[in-house]
Amino acid sequence: MRESIGLYLHFPFCRRRCYYCSFVSTENREQDIPVYLECLKREISNHSGRFHLKSIYFGGGTPSLMTAGQFAELFDCIGQAFTIDKQAEITVEMNPGMLTSGYMEDLRNCGVNRLSIGVQSLNDDELGLLGRLHTASEALAAFRTACRSGFDNINMDLIYGLPGQGIETWEKTLNLAASLGPRHLSLYCLSLEATAILAGQIEAGILPPLDPDMAAGQYELAEAMLDGYGYRHYEISNWAKPGYECRHNLSCWLMEPYLGLGVAASSYLEKHRRTNVACLDEYIYLVCSGAAMLIETDEETGCDLQLAEAVILALRLENGADIARFNREYGIDLLKHYSCQISELVDLGLLSRKENSLSLTPKGRLLGNEVFWRFLPEQPS
Amino acid sequence: MDQKSIRNFCIIAHIDHGKSTLADRLIELTGTLRKDKIIQQVMDSMDLERERGITIKAKAVRLGYHSGAGELFRLNLIDTPGHVDFSYEVSRTLVACEGAVLVIDATQGIQAQTLANIYIAMEHNLEVIPVINKIDLPGSEPEHVMKEIETVLGYKSSEVLLISAKTGQGVSELIEAIVNRVPPPAGRSDLPLRALIFDSHYDDYKGVIAYIRVVDGVMETGAKLRLMGQGTHLEVLELGYFAPGPTPEDRLEAGEVGYIATGLKSVKECRVGDTITLASGGARQPLIGYELPKPMVFAGIYPTQADEYADLREAIEKLNLNDASLTFEPESSPILGQGFRCGFLGLLHLDIVVERLEREFGLSLVVTVPGVKFMVTKTNGERLAVTSPVDFPEPTEIQKTEEPWVGISIITPSGFIGALMDVMQEYEGAYKHTEYLGQITVMGEESQRVRLEYEMPLRSMLTTFYDSLKSRSRGYASLDHEFLGYREARLVKLDVMVNELKVDAFSRIIPPEKAHDTGKSVVSKLKEVIPRQLFKVPIQAAVGSRIVAREDISARRKDVLAKCYGGDITRKRKLLEKQKEGKKKMKMIGRVEVPKEAFLEIMKLG
Numbered sequence: 001m002r003e004s005i006g007l008y009l010h011f012p013f014c015r016r017r018c019y020y021c022s023f024v025s026t027e028n029r030e031q032d033i034p035v036y037l038e039c040l041k042r043e044i045s046n047h048s049g050r051f052h053l054k055s056i057y058f059g060g061g062t063p064s065l066m067t068a069g070q071f072a073e074l075f076d077c078i079g080q081a082f083t084i085d086k087q088a089e090i091t092v093e094m095n096p097g098m099l100t101s102g103y104m105e106d107l108r109n110c111g112v113n114r115l116s117i118g119v120q121s122l123n124d125d126e127l128g129l130l131g132r133l134h135t136a137s138e139a140l141a142a143f144r145t146a147c148r149s150g151f152d153n154i155n156m157d158l159i160y161g162l163p164g165q166g167i168e169t170w171e172k173t174l175n176l177a178a179s180l181g182p183r184h185l186s187l188y189c190l191s192l193e194a195t196a197i198l199a200g201q202i203e204a205g206i207l208p209p210l211d212p213d214m215a216a217g218q219y220e221l222a223e224a225m226l227d228g229y230g231y232r233h234y235e236i237s238n239w240a241k242p243g244y245e246c247r248h249n250l251s252c253w254l255m256e257p258y259l260g261l262g263v264a265a266s267s268y269l270e271k272h273r274r275t276n277v278a279c280l281d282e283y284i285y286l287v288c289s290g291a292a293m294l295i296e297t298d299e300e301t302g303c304d305l306q307l308a309e310a311v312i313l314a315l316r317l318e319n320g321a322d323i324a325r326f327n328r329e330y331g332i333d334l335l336k337h338y339s340c341q342i343s344e345l346v347d348l349g350l351l352s353r354k355e356n357s358l359s360l361t362p363k364g365r366l367l368g369n370e371v372f373w374r375f376l377p378e379q380p381s
Numbered sequence: 382m383d384q385k386s387i388r389n390f391c392i393i394a395h396i397d398h399g400k401s402t403l404a405d406r407l408i409e410l411t412g413t414l415r416k417d418k419i420i421q422q423v424m425d426s427m428d429l430e431r432e433r434g435i436t437i438k439a440k441a442v443r444l445g446y447h448s449g450a451g452e453l454f455r456l457n458l459i460d461t462p463g464h465v466d467f468s469y470e471v472s473r474t475l476v477a478c479e480g481a482v483l484v485i486d487a488t489q490g491i492q493a494q495t496l497a498n499i500y501i502a503m504e505h506n507l508e509v510i511p512v513i514n515k516i517d518l519p520g521s522e523p524e525h526v527m528k529e530i531e532t533v534l535g536y537k538s539s540e541v542l543l544i545s546a547k548t549g550q551g552v553s554e555l556i557e558a559i560v561n562r563v564p565p566p567a568g569r570s571d572l573p574l575r576a577l578i579f580d581s582h583y584d585d586y587k588g589v590i591a592y593i594r595v596v597d598g599v600m601e602t603g604a605k606l607r608l609m610g611q612g613t614h615l616e617v618l619e620l621g622y623f624a625p626g627p628t629p630e631d632r633l634e635a636g637e638v639g640y641i642a643t644g645l646k647s648v649k650e651c652r653v654g655d656t657i658t659l660a661s662g663g664a665r666q667p668l669i670g671y672e673l674p675k676p677m678v679f680a681g682i683y684p685t686q687a688d689e690y691a692d693l694r695e696a697i698e699k700l701n702l703n704d705a706s707l708t709f710e711p712e713s714s715p716i717l718g719q720g721f722r723c724g725f726l727g728l729l730h731l732d733i734v735v736e737r738l739e740r741e742f743g744l745s746l747v748v749t750v751p752g753v754k755f756m757v758t759k760t761n762g763e764r765l766a767v768t769s770p771v772d773f774p775e776p777t778e779i780q781k782t783e784e785p786w787v788g789i790s791i792i793t794p795s796g797f798i799g800a801l802m803d804v805m806q807e808y809e810g811a812y813k814h815t816e817y818l819g820q821i822t823v824m825g826e827e828s829q830r831v832r833l834e835y836e837m838p839l840r841s842m843l844t845t846f847y848d849s850l851k852s853r854s855r856g857y858a859s860l861d862h863e864f865l866g867y868r869e870a871r872l873v874k875l876d877v878m879v880n881e882l883k884v885d886a887f888s889r890i891i892p893p894e895k896a897h898d899t900g901k902s903v904v905s906k907l908k909e910v911i912p913r914q915l916f917k918v919p920i921q922a923a924v925g926s927r928i929v930a931r932e933d934i935s936a937r938r939k940d941v942l943a944k945c946y947g948g949d950i951t952r953k954r955k956l957l958e959k960q961k962e963g964k965k966k967m968k969m970i971g972r973v974e975v976p977k978e979a980f981l982e983i984m985k986l987g
Contacts, residue, residue: 008947059948189943216938237943252947266948273951299951309950312957316945348915368941370915373961376954 002052002083003257005269006248009040009056009074010262011063012280019131019197020159020190023061026280030065036263036280037070039287041077043261043294048081051259055089055248064094068106075110089114089247091155096142097134104149114246115146116155116186122173126162129207131197143180153244155184160222161215162190163198163207170218171225178229183244187222188237189215216366223362234318236365253313255306271306274298304377307332312372320352320359334358341374382455384636385565389594391459391474393502394484395492395859399514403484403546404442407458408625410552411444440580440592441638442625448560456559457622457638459579459594461498467726468863469674469706470580472501473654476669477579477594477638480508480563482555484546487513487521490529490830491818493792493861499534508563511536512555517545529819529830566596566636573664574598574606576633576657583702587618587642589651593633596668598659600633600641605660610671613650614660618642648705674706676724677785677864678731678843679768680984681712681749681886682738683720685968685977689744690719696742697721700734707734712769714885716970717747722769725751728843747968747980749886753839756783756867770888773874776925783867787842789835791850792818793858794828800853801833808846809892810835836865840890845986875929877903878921879911882971887983893924900930906986910979913937918973 013036017027056078066074071092078084091114092107104115121127122136134142146154156177160170177185190210192199201207223233231239235253238246252258252268260266263283266275277283277296286294301309307330314321326334335342335353342358345351350364350371364371394400444456461474475481481502485495502509511530513523523543530536542558544551568575580592593600604617621629622639633639645651652674656667684693697709708724725731731751738744755767758781759774767773789810793801798815805812814834820827842862850858875896877887887907891899900922907920913934922930945953967974 006947010948189939189941191943212937212939213935219939236941236945249946252950258947260947264948266951268947268950275948275951297951309954312954313945313950350915366939366941367915367937369957369960370940372942373957373964376958376961379958379962 002050004052004054004085006055006057006251006256006258007051007053007078007082008248008258008260008265009058009063010260010265011058011060011066012036012263013065014060014062015065016131016133017197019129019201020192022193022195026061029280032280032284033065033070035284037066037074039284040262041074042287044077044081046292047259047261051082053078053082053084053088055251056084056091057248058092060093062095063092064099064103068103068110071107071110071112084111089153091116091246091248093118094142095132095134096139099142099145101145101149104146104151108150113151114153114155115151116157116184117142117146119143119156119177120159121162121169122176123169126165126169126173129162129198130159140176140180143182152183154182155186155246156180156182157186157188159188159190160218161210161212163202163210165214165218167214167217167221171221174222174225178226178231181229184238184240184246185226185231186238187219189219219366220362232318236316236360236368250317253317255310255313272298272300303330306330307337308375308377311338311375315358315360315371316368318359320354320357322357324356338375345371345374382453384568384570384634386453387455387457387566387636388480388559388563389457389459389478389566389636389638390480390482390559390563391461391478392482392484393461393471393475393495393498394514395486395489395494395498398484398486398489398492398495399546400484403482403512403514403544403552404458404460406546406549406552407444407456407556408442410549410556411446411456441623441640443622443628443638444624446556446560449557454560456556459638467730468497468501469672469726470653471498472505473577473669474579475501475505475507477577478507479566480510480559482559483509483511484514485511485526485530487515487523487526487543488518490522490526491533491792492859493790493832494859496533496790496792496832497861497863509536510542510555510558510562511540512542512544512551514544514546516543517548517550525820533816533818568596568598568635570597570599570635572597572635573662574600574604574657574659575664575668576600577668578608578651578653578655578657580653581648581651581705583646583648584642588644588646589648590640590642591651591657592640593638593657595633595635595637595639597635597664599635600637600639600657602631606657607660607663608651608655609658609664609667610655611650611652613645615643615645615651618644647702649701652705674726675864676706676708676726677753677839678725678727678751679754680723680725680731680751681714681717681720681769682709682723682735683714683717683747683749683886685745685747685966687718692742693720693738693744693746696738696744697723699742700737704734706730714771716882716884717749717886717968720747724754724768728847745977747886747977748984749980750889750984751843752890753785753843755870755872755890757781758783769885770874770890771885773888773890776873782870782872784870784872785839786836786865786868787839787862788813788865789833789837789842790861791833791835791858793831793833793854795831796828797854797858798831798833801850801858804846804849804853805833805835805837807849808837808841808844810837810841838868838870839864873924875900875903876923877907878919878923879907879970879975880918880973882973884970886980896922896924896929900924902986903983904930904932906982907979908932908934910982911973911975914973916972 012026014027090112092112093116095118119139124135202209226239233239234245257269263280264278274295275297276294311321323334346353352359352361392400441459446454446456459474459477461471513526515521516523527538530541542551542555575597576593576595578591578593581589584590602617602620606615619642621627654671658664684690701707706726709721712722713719735748757765757767759778760780816832818830872890873893875889875891876883904920904922917936918934920932921928942953
C-alpha cells in the first residue's frame, strides 16, 4: 500500500531577486533551467513507486518561468513515479507580468487546479520598493486572466509592514484585492534577514526601520476587513473562503508526511526532517554524478520534539490543537502535560482553553512566538 | 653581611613611567641574573608554581653589587603597588626602605601620582633619587622635565640622573648613586626583634608568606613570634630572601629584607603594616601605627543565577585569603536574591575583584551601583554607618548625614583648565588652589603645566568622573586623590521602580538638586536596555514618594513567525529555541525580564 503524502517541488529560478528575499533562488541562471528540470526528474524517479499524492505544490523561485511544455514533461514524470489522487490539489506559484491565457489554459490541461499569484501589493511605489518586476495593473490583469482561463481556486500573496508603509495604503491594497474575491489570501508581514537588499537599505538609513507596532495595526485591520468579506482566518498568515483552505499546507501543519524535491527542498517522512542541499550547482553536480544522497541535513525528531512541533504547528491554526487528536496520536492529555505553560499563557491572554481544544487568542496570534517557545522541550545542556 | 653594606630602596613612579623596565635592568646589571636568564628564571618560577601550587611574587629582590670602588653591596629592591587605590600598601612599603628612586617620564614630566608618591617618601624621610627616564625616545624633553623637577620638587639638576631603562643608558650611574646616596639601615641587631610586614600572600602549602623588613634584632627559623598590632602568634616555618627566586636562609639580621612562611591560614591574620616581635621578651613599641585597611567603596555582588550563591561565597572567601582589604558580608535583596555587600579600597580594586571572580571562578555576576559609607544621625539620636542605599533612612528620619571627602590633585596642560574646571563643578568639586609647574610640549606646542587642587565628595568620584576628566583633557590630565575625612552633606535616596517594584540594585544616594537629572538619565537608560515585554512597563525614579522621572516601555505587540511551511519548520524551530535560551539569561524583576547588561549599564552611569 502506497503512503499518502503531499509533494513539494522547488524551482529556484527568478528573473530578478526581490529586494526582501533571502530564499534559495537564483537570478541570471535561466539557461540552466533545462538541466535543472532533468535533475528534478531523476530525483522524482528515485522515489518511484512509493507514494500516493494527495497534493502537489510547485514553489520557488518563480515556477511560472517554466514553459507549458516543460510543465507537461514534469507531470508525465510525476505520473509515472507516483499515483495521484483524483481530488489532488495541484498548486503552482506564479508572478504577474508574463502570463497569457494560453499558458494558463495549458497549465490547467496538465492538471493544475490552484494558482498562487505573488501580487504583494497593489501600489506601484511599494512594488518598486520591493523590487518587483510588475505593476499593480499587471497584477490585476494576471488575476483576471487566471479567472478567464478557468481557474477558480486562486490565492494572492500580499505583504504588509513595509518600511514607511502607513495604514492607508495597506487598507487600499487589501480592499482592492478582497473586492476581486480570490478564494484565498496569504498576508505576510515583511521580515528581513540580513542578506536581503532591503535590510541593507534600512541599515544604511535609506529606508526607515521596520515598525512592528504599525505591522500589528495592519494585521488587526486585515482581520477585521477580511472577516467582512467572508474570509475565514484559518491560519496565522492565511485567510480563505470556506472550503478553499490550502490542503497541501494544512497537511504540513497537521504533521502529515510530505516529500520535497529539488534544491533546498524539505521532506518530513518517517519522523525524519530532511533538507536537500541548498546550492544549485552542488545539487546539479550530485544528481548528475548519480549520488544517492542529496541531503544536507537529516534530523530524526524524537517523541518530545514531535509533540512540541505538533502543538506549535496546530496552534497556528484557527481551530488550534484538538485535545482528542493529541490524545489519539501522542497518548497524552494536552491540558495536563502542559498545565504550567497553559495556565501562564492563559493568564497572559495569549491562549484560550476551550472544551475540546487549545487555540491562540487574537493577541496570541500577534505574539505567537511567546506561546510557541514555551512548548519546546528542555535542551540537553 | 655588614649592615653598612646594605641598601634598601624602592622605585616610585606614575603609571607607565617605566618602573618595571627599570627593575628588570637593575636585576640584569647587578649580575643577579644574566640578561638571557631573566625571562628563563621567571618561567622556571612559573613552572614551580604550577607543580607545587605556590605563588611566588618577587616583591623584594636581593641584588649583589660590586661598587666602582670595589666594595660589595647588598641591594634590596622592594616593589610598590602602582595604583592610588593601594596607597596604604605603598606607604608601608616605603617605611621598609631608606631610599627611593623617583622615576619621571622624559616625555610626560611630573604627573599627579609622582607628587603623591614623593610626598609619602619625604614624610618617611627617605633619600629620594630623581631620575628622568626614556631619554632615548624621540619625543623626550629632558631639559623641560629637569626644570620642572627643579622648580616643583626643589632638586638641583646635579642630583637628577638621566637614564633609559630600556637601553640601559645611565643605569650603572644610578646604581652607584643608590650605593652612595641612600643611607645604610639604622637598626640594631642586639635589640629585641622588630620587623615590619610590608606585603603578604597566601600559599596553599606554607600558609601565609609575609614579606618583612627586619629593623631591629634577628629573625630566625623556628622562632616563636607575635604580631604587635593584631596579637596573632606564629612560628617561622621557613625564612629566606628572593634572588629573585625564593632562597631559604637560617637568619635575617637587622636591616635585612626577606620573607617568612608562617603557616597562618589567611592574610587577614597577618596584615600589612603590623610589627613582628618575639612572642616572649619582645619589643615594647611597634614600628609604625598599624591600621586596618579601610574599604572606601561598597557594592553588592550577586550571582546572575540564584543557584550560584554557594559558588560565589566560596570564591569570595578564597579571594579574601589573599586580599585582606576586601571585606564582605552576606546581604539579601528582594530582587537579586542572596549575595554579598563588599567593601573595596577603590573602583580599581572593585574592578579587579569582579574580574577575578568572573574569570578565575567562572561566575556570572550582577554588581550594584558602587557607593561610599555614609554616617547618618537619625532624629532619634541613633548613628548609622550606611553602605547600602537600602539602609538609607527616610528623609524625615534623618537629622544629619555625613559623607567622605577626598582631596583631588590634577596635573594638566594649562589649555585644559577651563574644561577641567567645568568637569569639577559638574562633579561637586570645591576649588582650593592652582600651582604652576614647568613647560612641556603638547601636540607640538609649548604649554604651561599646572596643578589644580580641589576637594570633592568621594561619592562623586565613583561616577563617570574619571572618564569625563580623561576625555575633556584629551587624556593629558593625571589625577591623584587622598582621603580627607567626613563632612556634612545634604543627600537623598533616589529609588528606581520597574513595573511598580522598587529595585534596590538601582538605588543611589545623591544631592536632592540632582534627583531630577539623575532620575531622568537612569530611567531613559533602562528604557533603552530593557526589551519590550508582553505588557506595558512603567519605569520610575522617585525620592521618597515623589516621582522625579518616568518612562514607559510600551507592550510588545508583535512577535510571530509569519511564514511556517513545510520547508521552514526546522529553521523556525531553531529560532524559537534561541528565543527560549535567551530567556534563561534574563534576571526577573517581578514579571519583567531584565538582561544582565542593564545592571552594568546602570552601574556605568554611576
